[in-house]
Amino acid sequence: MDHVGRPLLICLFLLLLWLQWRFPLRRQHFKVLHRLVRNFVLSIPGFAVVRLAMLPIPIAIAVWAQHRHVGLLNWVALPSWVAGIAAFLLMDYAYWWWHWANHMIPLFWRFHNVHHTDLDLDVSTAARFHFGEMIFSIGFLSLAVIVFGIAPVTLVAFFITLEAAILFHHSNWRLPIKVERILNLIIVTPRMHGIHHSIVQRETNSNWGTIFFWWDKLHRTLRRDVPQDAVTIGVAAYREEHELTVAKLLALPFRKQRSWRLPNGELPERAIQPADRLAE
Numbered sequence: 404m405d406h407v408g409r410p411l412l413i414c415l416f417l418l419l420l421w422l423q424w425r426f427p428l429r430r431q432h433f434k435v436l437h438r439l440v441r442n443f444v445l446s447i448p449g450f451a452v453v454r455l456a457m458l459p460i461p462i463a464i465a466v467w468a469q470h471r472h473v474g475l476l477n478w479v480a481l482p483s484w485v486a487g488i489a490a491f492l493l494m495d496y497a498y499w500w501w502h503w504a505n506h507m508i509p510l511f512w513r514f515h516n517v518h519h520t521d522l523d524l525d526v527s528t529a530a531r532f533h534f535g536e537m538i539f540s541i542g543f544l545s546l547a548v549i550v551f552g553i554a555p556v557t558l559v560a561f562f563i564t565l566e567a568a569i570l571f572h573h574s575n576w577r578l579p580i581k582v583e584r585i586l587n588l589i590i591v592t593p594r595m596h597g598i599h600h601s602i603v604q605r606e607t608n609s610n611w612g613t614i615f616f617w618w619d620k621l622h623r624t625l626r627r628d629v630p631q632d633a634v635t636i637g638v639a640a641y642r643e644e645h646e647l648t649v650a651k652l653l654a655l656p657f658r659k660q661r662s663w664r665l666p667n668g669e670l671p672e673r674a675i676q677p678a679d680r681l682a683e
């Protein structure tokens with residue numbers, strides 16, 4: 404992870420930063436540099452948790468599970484490449500449920516809310532996670548590794564792929580619509596994930612996928628009928644930039660949570676526009 408994964412992810416981040424600057428998808432409301440600094444300062448404790456615990460603990464568990472022959476993929480004898488594919492699919496599907504739980508379980512939402520309060524969506528949003536969410540996910544990841552019996556090397560490869568997918572689908576890169584439609588037959592794309600960051604709650608409660616798009620298809624939570632210029636990014640009740648400083652965001656999970664309404668008390672709605680939709 405340190406020698407291959409991190410340099411690779413930094414290169415991808417810089418590439419997407421350039422691509423979204425050169426070919427922007429949604430109109431941005433705030434200065435890029437300001438957002439980059441805020442999202443990165445906020446993410447520093449999260450990065451520390453990932454490096455010191457969120458990676459080492461599940462990897463240590465994966466090593467233990469392999470030695471002790473524990474977990475689904477250690478019980479069934481599969482060719483190694485089949486086991487690798489199965490591990491990716493199982494882990495990504497588990498992440499679909501984990502993301503769902505982060506929205507549906509009030510304790511988890513307190514922390515995941517911080518990620519969604521970003522008022523613009525771009526590649527820096529991919530780093531904007533409260534460290535509390537990272538701490539919770541250690542438990543989830545460890546459990547998934549034990550149940551599925553994920554091999555250590557597969558886990559590291561999955562983690563790099565997962566991070567790359569998160570960078571990609573948060574980016575504000577306008578891919579040609581035809582190219583994105585083809586990519587979206589397999590993976591989660593920027594337009595698809597943009598809808599998940601809408602202030603309209605039924606749109607946020609869709610598109611929970613991280614790497615592969617088809618889990619949302621399976622659960623009928625796929626929504627691709629919203630054009631990006633009709634999406635207002637953020638959380639309805641948290642629309643004021645001065646309430647979203649690094650210090651206030653770190654404290655947000657521990658404060659009383661507001662219900663999903665605009666500051667004026669209205670429920671956010673949106674008129675459906677026909678243009679630039681990813682699909683029906």
Ligand SMILES: [Zn+2]
Binds near residue numbers: 515
């Ligand atoms: Zn979410």
